[in-house]
Amino acid sequence: MRLGFNPHKDKEMQQSDSFHQVVIPVYIPNQEGYFKDSFTILKLCLNSLFCTSHKKTFITVVNNGSCQEVTNYLHELYLENKIHEVLETTNIGKLNAILKGIVGHKFPLITITDSDVLFLDDWQKASYSIFENFPKVGVVCPTPSSRSLSTYTSNIFWDSFFSKKLSFSKVKNPLALKKFAVSVGNPDFYNKAHLENYFTISNKNEKAVIGAGHFVGTYRGEIFSSLGVKYSNYKMGGGSESEILDIPVVKKGFWRLSTEDNYAYHMGNVVEDWMRDEVSKIEQNKSEVDFIIKSVQDSSKWLFIIKTKFFGKIILNKKIMKYFLIWKGLSKEEASNYLI
Secondary structure (H helix, E strand, C coil): CCCCCCCCCCCCCCCCCCCEEEEEEECCCCCCHHHCCHHHHHHHHHHHHHHHCCCCEEEEEEEECCCHHHHHHHHHHHHCCCCCEEEEECCCCHHHHHHHHHCCCCCCEEEEECCCEEECCCHHHHHHHHHHHCCCEEEEECCCCHHHCCCCCHHHHHHHCCCCCEEEEECCCHHHHHHHHHHCCCCCCCCHHHHHEEEEEECCCCEEEECCCCCEEEEEHHHHCCCCCCCCCCCCCCCHHHHHHHHHHHHCCCEEEEECCCCEEECCCCCCHHHHHHHHHCCCCCCCCCCCCCCCCCCCHHHHHHHHHHHHHHHCCHHHHHHHHHHCCCCHHHHHHHCC
């Protein structure tokens, strides 16, 4: 039986003051072995995020089957209003957890990040600057990578093939690249050529690095409004990140770029002293920020096929890419080393 009239029926949702959502899937099932330091890493991640984010940031944490101690910690942060939303799930996998965090909201900007990212001062400001100066950008990573130049980037090369704005620039922060290499367990991830130059696109106000990693990135919210993918069969890997985080960007004709300087670190699963030192240096962000992202018309399906499927197979072929890189400023030796 129902009595009366639900006072919320037919009422529109009140618009949020926030315009930037951050979604963090968290999976720490225990504090042993691989996960021994993960809880401490998570605390460093969240503390750095709280300090560096402006007041119009909406933080969503998807607790993807973590142990009780982690669960209690996340709920304490929610009660303290440091986290705006905690979603509880069993271990449904990283990408499914991300999808749950996005659904039910409509934010112009969405940052998707792993729980082992250390955010630095001005990461949002630097990301907004890329969106402002490159209207075609769909995702911005605050950590540049020399090796990201050939991952879903053929549409950038198509759009800027003859432009002098597409060229090589000196790496601004080679130490940050070295730290990333160590964080993924491969100190030799970047060779000498990678640490000296990266592929960039520029205009009169800004320079950005070609390509973007997906351990942390800020996306146009509209990319996920018509995603079409509602479930991943993989807990991690298996092409799931490309299917959900990479391909939808280029399908709409958008570019994948990174900031020229480094505004975040990937920490991995082992705590090191420098991480605490970096967090201690961060200043509390008290800024009132308003940013309106420029609307750009989506590309057609045929342009996606031409730029990514057809042209991509040609330009991203290592033999052809080598000569393209030489044309854009590398020596023959540097170009050969760059594509190793």
